[in-house]
Amino acid sequence: MNGVQLLLVIVGAIAVTGLAQRRGLQPALVITVVGFAASFIPGFTRLELDSEIILGVVLPPLLYSAALQFSFGSFVRNLRPILGLGVGLVVVTALVVGVFSAWVVPALSLGAALVLGAIVAPPDAVTAVAIGRKLGLPKRVMSILTGESLVNDAAALTLFSITVAAVAGTHTFLENPLLLFGYGSVVGIAVGLVLAVVAVAIRRLLKDSGLETVLGLIVPFAAYLLAEQFEASGVLAVVAAGFAVGTSSARTGYETRLQERQVWSSLDVLLEAFVFAYMGLQLRFVIQDISDAGDSVWAVFGLGALVLLVVLFIRPIWVFVSFGRNFLTDKIMRRTIASDERLRERMRVANEHRVARGRKPKQYPVFLNWRESLVVSWTGMRGVVTLAAAAGVPLVLANGDPFPGRAEIQAIAFIVAVGTLLVQGLTLPLLIRSLGLSDPEQDEYDLAQSAHAREVARAASAGVFAEFLRSPPADMPAEVLERIAERVARQSDEAERAPGPGEGPGAEFGALYRRVLHAQRVAVVRERDADRLDDDAAREFLERLDYQEAAIVSQLGDRL
Structure with a gap:
């Protein structure tokens, strides 16, 4: 050919x-x-x-x-x-x-x-x-x-x-x-x-x-x-x-x-x-x-x-x-x-x-139920290796x-x-829909892990804010300092929300916001590596942080 x-x-x-x-x-x-x-x-x-x-x-x-x-x-x-x-x-x-x-x-x-x-x-x-x-x-x-x-x-x-x-x-x-x-x-x-x-x-x-x-x-x-x-x-x-x-x-x-x-x-x-x-x-x-x-x-x-x-x-x-x-x-x-x-x-x-060591409790192994086993049994499509x-x-x-x-x-x-x-391939979607597969326990666990990731990130943010308030940039008015910390704190709590145009006083706001994102990323990775946070929840949260950082750099890149 x-x-x-x-x-x-x-x-x-x-x-x-x-x-x-x-x-x-x-x-x-x-x-x-x-x-x-x-x-x-x-x-x-x-x-x-x-x-x-x-x-x-x-x-x-x-x-x-x-x-x-x-x-x-x-x-x-x-x-x-x-x-x-x-x-x-x-x-x-x-x-x-x-x-x-x-x-x-x-x-x-x-x-x-x-x-x-x-x-x-x-x-x-x-x-x-x-x-x-x-x-x-x-x-x-x-x-x-x-x-x-x-x-x-x-x-x-x-x-x-x-x-x-x-x-x-x-x-x-x-x-x-x-x-x-x-x-x-x-x-x-x-x-x-x-x-x-x-x-x-x-x-x-x-x-x-x-x-x-x-x-x-x-x-x-x-x-x-x-x-x-x-x-x-x-x-x-x-x-x-x-x-x-x-x-x-x-x-x-x-x-x-x-x-x-x-x-x-x-x-x-x-x-x-x-x-x-x-x-x-x-x-x-x-x-x-x-x-x-x-x-x-x-x-x-x-x-x-x-x-x-x-x-x-x-x-x-x-x-x-x-x-x-x-x-x-x-x-x-x-x-x-x-x-x-x-x-x-x-x-x-x-x-x-x-x-006590900060790790997740070990649960008794839970095997697939018969509905999940039925779906797994019908996923034998052959492809590239064949x-x-x-x-x-x-x-x-x-x-x-x-x-x-x-x-x-x-x-x-x-x-x-x-x-x-x-x-x-033609019948698998019908099989999945007819079985009505759902896992409430898994959904609850995912929500709990996402909440834990947010808590870890929030604690990391608090450390950055405390350090920023202890040694703020020279000649920065107190009201501006308070406004920056407030806006960065609000946006770091809302992982899906990037800063809007013109929010914060330019470079100071952007620099602090990036320090917050970095601290959150480090804390979430540390929690994941210590087996205290599910890897999937960590990946999802880290992806949102990436988009936030891209947004702030896009808006304030020249001033950062």
Whole structure:
């Protein structure tokens, strides 16, 4: 495909995204369908991208952006279900699909069928998270889905490498799959963290929002490529770097944070639109490949539909088996706690010590209820990793023979990807609305955390005011001094309200206001780092402070 066609695809995908959003439709679904129809335009040639381009160019920024905005605290709190879905379910899906495909697809040996299983194993949470955010899914459900998407790609790509090497007769870095996954995970995370430390240190020296943003754009690609050089997981390197840079972002300048939010948001839209357009445009040529291989298109599509059904059912079974096990464990633990007075006392004393040290009390783990589990079980849409892995199936084996069932593997993988997107993507909003999901406890907790952030900021402001009143600028009249302190105090209490034009006596007002914002930011970050404030509440409050500071600098910049 030439550059003009690629540009037209990108522009068209963005235009369709805008139209779909304006009509209240799901952009991913509309783009896929439009892409499929567009592939039949006379003269339209196949969009051929190497799998390494998709994995090395499209995937890193999407993962990095998600990790930047995701709370590491939420990731740790939900680590058990995240690993269960992101690793356990991926392995089970690959094995079940592999065994089933070897049974029903004549062209696939067991090894080739396991390659197919690894390809279709990882869900892509892009569509599910977008729908959930729009319809107000509970925060813990969103955290689990986002966390799963940050982990499952690494597990699936490791399985893909192992199965392809076994079929093709090539060798992986380590022959033992557990050692390979362990090495890839540990070294990948280490590479991401080291690179993040270096990037953060360089950003503090730059002192320029444009340069800092450009450096941030380089980080995910550098993390992925560097980890791949060590034959480790580039996916986990990108995720680790995103977590580390995101945690330290509160200490960078407000201009950089505001700029990066817009840049990453725009890049996400661009890449997601391109991925789904690529998926739709490939379908026609996948059908053509089946015909060229001498297979019946309808037979392969029928087999693909069977594999799709297996994929659709594995996730609900896994989720509800986990739900049942957690429910029983929860019941047993509650009965044990209720009947064991010493255990209750130990938990009470431990929480009192945590509160005395200014930390949040530990609560008994609360698992997803059946409604939330039902939603999680229906969020298995496939996306970019499935497409990239399918394109990455080698043409020949190590001995020069054709890779067995390559056309069938790619066709079934695309059928599963598009099928999950259409079936689950179309019905998920209806499911969420019909269940009427809401979490009053979570809403109350969020309000309490927001109030706590305001209290912390208010206390920080008081310290700045006291210092200002103790040593005010020389020759400043008392009434002006009082008016400045009053106006800054009022505006610092109203986090959404920026100063109005002409408020305050110019430079003195602006300088004091910025000192207040800085003190509030430092206090909120300190409270978050001490585990006394929820990370999400801290992020929301810090974002409002950034907009306030941008407003005051915009109005009084020349005098500051």
